[in-house]
Amino acid sequence: MKVATYTRFEILRTFRNRRFFIFSLGFPLALYFLIAAPNRHETDIGGTGISAPLYFMVGLAAFGTMTAMLSSGARIAGERAVGWNRQLRITPLTARQYLRAKVLTGYLLALTSMALLFVSGTILGVRLSLSEWLSMSGLILVGLIPFAAAGILIGHLLTVDSIGPVIGGVTALLAILGGTWFPIAASGPLHDISQAMPSYWLVQASHVALGGSGWGARGWTIMTAWAVVMTILAARAYRRDTARL
Amino acid sequence: MLRGVTNVAGHVAQGDEIRLAGLEKSFATPRGPLHAVRGVDVAIARGETVALLGPNGAGKSTTIDMLLGLAAPDRGKVSLFGMTPGDAVDRGAIGAMLQTGALIHDLSVREIVAMAGSLYPRPMGIDEVLDVTGIGELAERRTQRLSGGETQRVRFAIALVSDPDVLVLDEPTVAMDVESRNAFWATMREFAARGTTVIFATHYLEEADAFADRVVLMASGQVVADGPPTEIKGMVGSRTIRATLPGADREALAALAGVSSADLRGEAIVLVCSDSDVAIRALLAAHPGARDIEITGAGLEEAFLQLTATDRPGQTPVP
Incomplete structure (x- = not known):
């Protein structure tokens, strides 16, 4: 058995889907140029000393990678709708291999989304040191773990009709609560809710490039908790959906 | 007139047959439990071509799901050549075409067959599979551009690519035109001739009659007759x-x-x-x-009413 071949076709098929490309990769990119390009000479956004192209690049990197990761759910729901899952279950492909291919594909998309935004940022004048690029990217990739599990979870819970709006709604809400679009107030109930969201810490991860300090003990704890809870729920949803002898 | 379940493979070693023993399966529905399968006992020898014949709702698909390990029986046991369905699947011993199912998009026919083949320990060559299923000319076509009948043929190729010991086909010719149907059965016969065990579900008496060595007749979740096609045809024809x-x-x-x-x-x-x-x-x-x-x-439904009615002596069958 060659799981690598299976995974390769899985990736090939994902990257061939035009609609998916437009929504998952094109949308954050278009949004970036729309917001950042007119303000590209703004070097001190809101008195923070951060340039507009940089600020929106890191915000959209969090948004774009989150969307890319959750889009695994849409593909899973689509496969379930046409019965492809049942077909796979009568092959020697194990659940672990199946899920690994899904997560790997999700990560590849997230990386592509990130790379496109970083290149666009550079075009609009963003300059960072190599260590800043790397530490930001690394922490984002770790921060995507709960989203990888969440993608699998919703893919096995929702139907192909309902998953599009759910992904759209959830990412929009998470993006707002995470402080993608505008900074969250430093205290108050919104601040508390926001801090409990995985998207908040994903945005904090990308804010490393803005001189942020990353996660700290609180961030790691909350993200670990999200990763564990989402993984357990995803495993349960998968098992319930595919109960086999 | 009604024959009991033939234990055709009674003399065969248990490791060399497919055995469904006392299978039962219910589903919860809003209107109470639905007893889809209520006590199915069938033994199938290696190399047999067996039709599961019955009207919609007879329990054929549920039986097949249990045979493949896609559903767990409430009671009873499935064994394929001495293995559980899960083990048989892991060894690549089963190829199946499920009743409902389409193909995932954005791959060519060749790619999707190769993708399925890559999952098995000893797959057939992709060109060979495309050739025997007669879809060579569709090889480069994207799966979303296939007709219903073409899709079925590709699904058949996916069922064959593992070079399985058992081929399980649930209503395989639905959505096929006459030409594809004939080509399909011709291919299936070739495989049966090579010693592949074939189990297919159908609600067409003619298909069961023309292609099976043996017909297992199902109605209301039970086996109501089991024998050679000519005999079954006499009963329901x-x-x-x-x-x-x-x-x-x-x-x-x-x-x-x-x-x-x-x-x-x-x-x-x-x-x-x-x-x-x-x-x-x-x-x-x-x-x-x-x-x-x-x-x-008589439609099959009518024939089954007859068969099940003759089960109760003293009652006039109402067609």
């Missing part, structure tokens, strides 16, 4: 005569040559025939006034 004949006598009609049972519905008569040619002559000889005559081949 009866015809019905309907006519208008005021004042007819049921006993007299039932006694006519070629008639196995008679029923009155107002002025209409319904005769279930063992031989409709003989029966129509006898009817017209005895009752020249009979009009609005209609002779129809």
Whole structure:
């Protein structure tokens, strides 16, 4: 058995889907140029000393990678709708291999989304040191773990009709609560809710490039908790959906 | 007339047969539990081609799901050549075409068959599979651009690519035109001739008759007959005569040559025939006034009602 071949076709098929490309990769990119390009000479956004192209690049990197990761759910729901899952279950492909291919594909998309935004940022004048690029990217990739599990979870819970709006709604809400679009107030109930969201810490991860300090003990704890809870729920949803002898 | 379940493979070592023993399966529905399968016992020897014949709702698909390990039986056991369904699947011993199913998009026919093949320990060559299933000319076409019949043929190729010991096909020819249907059965026969065990579900009596060595007849979740196709055809292949004949006598009609049972519905008569040619002559000889005559081949549903009705002695079968 060659799981690598299976995974390769899985990736090939994902990257061939035009609609998916437009929504998952094109949308954050278009949004970036729309917001950042007119303000590209703004070097001190809101008195923070951060340039507009940089600020929106890191915000959209969090948004774009989150969307890319959750889009695994849409593909899973689509496969379930046409019965492809049942077909796979009568092959020697194990659940672990199946899920690994899904997560790997999700990560590849997230990386592509990130790379496109970083290149666009550079075009609009963003300059960072190599260590800043790397530490930001690394922490984002770790921060995507709960989203990888969440993608699998919703893919096995929702139907192909309902998953599009759910992904759209959830990412929009998470993006707002995470402080993608505008900074969250430093205290108050919104601040508390926001801090409990995985998207908040994903945005904090990308804010490393803005001189942020990353996660700290609180961030790691909350993200670990999200990763564990989402993984357990995803495993349960998968098992319930595919109960086999 | 009703035969019990034949234990055809009684003499065969248990490791060399497929055995469904006492299978039962219910589903919860809003209107209470649905007993989809209620006690199915079948043993299938290696190399047999067996049709699971029955109307919709007979429990064929649920039985197949349990055979493949896609559903767990409430009671009973499935063994494939001494293995559990899960083990047989892991070894690549089973190839299956499920009843519902389409193909994932954005891959060519060759790619999707290769993708499926990559999952098995010893797959057939991709060109060989495309060739035997007659879809070589579709190889470069994207899966979303296939017709219903073409999709079925690609699904068949996916079922074959593992070079399985057992081929399980659930209503495989649905959505196929006559030409694809013939090509499909020709390919399937080749595989059966190579010693592959084939189990297929169908609600077409003709398909079961033409392609199976043995027919397992299912109705309401149970096996109601099991035997060679000719025998089953004799049981369910009866015809019905309907006519208008005021004042007819049921006993007299039932006694006519070629008639196995008679029923009155107002002025209409319904005769279930063992031989409709003989029966129509006898009817017209005895009752020249009979009009609005209609002779129809019994549908499977009707035939099953008959079969299950004869199960209870003293009751006239109502078609």
